[in-house]
Amino acid sequence: MNNYSQRSAPLMNLQDLTYFKYLAESLSFTATAEYFYVSQPSISMALKRLEDELEAKLLDRRKSLRRMRLTPAGEVLYKGTTEVLNILETTQLNIKDARLETLYYGYLPTIGSRFLPELLEGVGDKAKSLRLIEEESSDAMYKMVQEEKVPLAIIGHDTEFFNDPVIDQIPITVHDFSLWVSPTHPLAGREEVCAEEVLNSVFISLSEGYTHRRIFEQWTRENKIPETNIISAKEIKTLQTIAQSTDFIAFMSEILVGPVTPLVKVRLKNAPKFYISLIINNQRENSLAQQEFNDHVIELTREKLTDHQMLNQPK
Template sequence: MNLQDLVYFNRLAETLNFTATAEHFYVSQPSISMTLKRLEKELDTVLIDRKRIHKNLRLTETGEILLKYSTHILKSVEQAKEEIHDLKNQVVYFGFLPTIGGHFMAQLMPHLKKFSASMKLIEEESSDVMLDLVRKGQVPLAIIGSDRLTFAEDNLLQIPLKKEEMALWASPDNPLAKKDSVTAAEIQDELFISLAQGYTHQRIFKQWMKDNHIEQPQTLYTKEIQTALSIASSTHMLAFMSDILVEDRPRLVRIPIENAPQFYISLIVNKKLSNTTYFQTEFNEVLIELAESYGKELHKK
């Protein structure tokens, strides 16, 4: 059994059409037919029912089984090719959230010139998703936001970078925009917009509401940060956000919250990866040193 046979079979199983499959790979239709016969002979089974009593081709039970495993095999082969390519080209991986990581990249990149051509940014919008990738070793290190000051996990190294107080953001036309600060009691009847489940902000928002005994707040949830900010700037809804997500938004006014919850930004490193390349290890060490230096400067301030 060769990989190309599995590639052809997967496409045929998807289209259930010999002509369409052949055209997709720019080969003759008999080539696809021979591939199927070869697989069926090797596995001693019928994979696709081609009886004329059926108007269309259909996968048999054994065909379904082969499709399940061949899909996994081909995906694994592609991943192996990518990792081998990255190893040969000394690629380094860095978990990157555009909304948070972008704030630090301008300061980090001048010190990472050696790695700039080899850096592969693994992008996610959610810190929770990115943290899980680092935990599993799928991403070696990343800058994330969290509602926790520290992570008590043996396999993680955490370097604090920044701490912010959560705030409310409103249109200049909102009456609350003229206040120096607000209490939870003052805004319990307001309309809010917050990031949806899976985002750290949503968890902080819900906990803050619970701590301040605000029951069933009228809240619109969205997965898009820009959507939340656009709605807040054009309506009387209040966006619950950290400062780092609301840079350069002239149509929004920051309203401090008394006893505001904290938002912590850290570099998180999986320190127990066993298959890290020398180049990745060097990149990690440089980034850790930069993060520690950056964190110390912020602490002095």
């Protein structure tokens, strides 16, 4: 016979824990009851069941307090409840995905609109199970793939190859950064300029968190562009609109601009590069359907690679 207590562990009610989590965050029985469309006594009874099972007070409701608060035991239960409910939600989603054979593919709007139609050829009846995960930042999408939240994605990056053991990379194409100006800008008639010719110009670039911004900052440091000559925009459309209506110079790769634009492209001598690749997490345990989808996308990417490289060769 084991020498530890034979008393069964508390079998806490999942709904009671759900009520408790909201109560711990709102510190209001009324708000909790209204949120779940139940009576206030229902919340009180749920709390009492938890306190009885745990043999501990979870809420300090002394009248001398301005507002009730969690006891130390309540803090512990709140933390554990949050973790349990998060795990349960993730598990439910994973089971649903397994049942529906949901397929995941990460992309960025600017890059995805250019390449997704080709890289999703032949998906066929699997299209109804496809879930596209959209993210504005390549850095954020890379992290999602790295952390196994997304199995594969198409992203932009500033170094040619990744030194990451969990990431497989299939290069797709590379673009030079260029300067983009309004048709009335003094540079609009130039085919190419060097950094020294635009030292005193005002530049507009994407804000922090974008790969484009990191590349731009590296270029400005190398060419000693004054920080006072740099402004930021959070959205690509805003950046283009400002460049179109002012004498500011937009620093972008062609992939951001799109095939139709009122802006004039001016090539930049010794321009930095913007690389685009398909990345795959090689450690993630995929469903059979997801793995077959990954293999299909990888095969298509490799087939299209030469064409994209040819499109970007200097003419």
